[in-house]
Amino acid sequence: MVRKIAILGSTGSIGRNALKVIDALGGDYKVTVLTAHNNVELLAEQVRKFKPQIAVVTNPEKVNAFKSLLGDCETEILVGNKALSLAVSSEDVDIVIAAIVGAAGLEAILAAAKAGKILAIANKEPLVIAGSLLTKIAKQTGAKIIPVDSEHSAVFQAMQAGDAKEVNRIILTASGGPFRGATAEQIKNATIEQALAHPTWNMGKKITIDSATMMNKALEIIEAKWLFDVPVEKIEVLVHPESIVHSMVEFVDGSVIAQMSAPDMCLPIQYALTFPKRVKGITKHLRLEEIGKLTFEKPDMKVFKALKIGYEVAKTGGTAAAVFNAANEAAVKEFLEGNIKFVNIVEIIEYCLNKHKVKTNATLEDLISADNWARIEVKECLNKVM
């Protein structure tokens, strides 16, 4: 049976890798929905090659350019963020690869869960913001959530070796990013170029900056809490600079099951598409003798304060994670535009969290309003300082 796939954010790093994987998998997998925000040139190329039923341009200002680039074509063109929800709910979609960056992907992911689709989620921010709601909806509709984030895919794969009740610890690995081993003093004025120079992974800009602050791992702790329904106390982080062990699960008998592979997102993307089967893919196979040794160390939470804050936010719950995520998204944007220093990113997040009055048992409206509040707070905080 042909599996019909929607890729939300097909022009991004994950989206482009997903298309490579689907291309290599062949005729059993058919792309039916592609979406982009600004990069309509690439979207037009993708539409010409993969001939989806629907293409969504979420930025309305780019739709005319897209139409003229595409010319005559049978693909239906939809516009705006709301169109994402419509597209993923279509009967022509079995699997949704969520690869938009940031909270912008939230509504569409919830819509896909409501429609009972298989959700292959790379877009971690919606899980961080609304993991409680999303997992609840998925349980009600039978939507299957399969993580694409390499660490969570590794945990998901390791979990196949035992029962969820037998899990003692989840150990998320982290490359340590470009500033592993640095002091707070050394990195406080890091440049955009230095922060974007990730040692092992080639990713979009936002997640690369998140890796440099280790905010990425903080988000992943919250992501793991929702995906695997484990208390935060059972989630640990180990820095593993070789990025070969993508994460581990320790079971109650002391067995630790690790998932290893070359650092290539094509593998977790493919596993999410073919699960529960494994098929030959395009990821280079590991030769451990060429790697020689694998090392692990405790993260330095004094230098990488985001990680410590992440644990606190994960325990607090409610609207705290929405503020944590939105303040980070807004601060990273300001950093990438050259408006703030590297050190300011986490300072701004802390400022917003300290000012926020957490609401527990938050509804979707509460979470969205906490997200909006934090983004306004970041702007106001910058206006005061600058």
Ligand SMILES: NC(=O)c1ccc[n+]([C@@H]2O[C@H](COP(=O)([O-])OP(=O)(O)OC[C@H]3O[C@@H](n4cnc5c(N)ncnc54)[C@H](OP(=O)(O)O)[C@@H]3O)[C@@H](O)[C@H]2O)c1
């Ligand atoms: N890259 C990785 O290796 C990796 C690994 C694990 C997890 N992730 C997660 O996967 C997600 C995507 O990361 P990425 O690195 O692929 O990001 P990216 O390269 O920056 O791509 C982001 C995608 O989202 C689209 N987009 C941006 N803003 C949008 C908006 N407001 N509304 C709708 N679409 C929007 C972009 O469209 P345009 O390009 O057309 O503007 C693009 O297709 C993130 O949540 C990230 O944390 C990524």
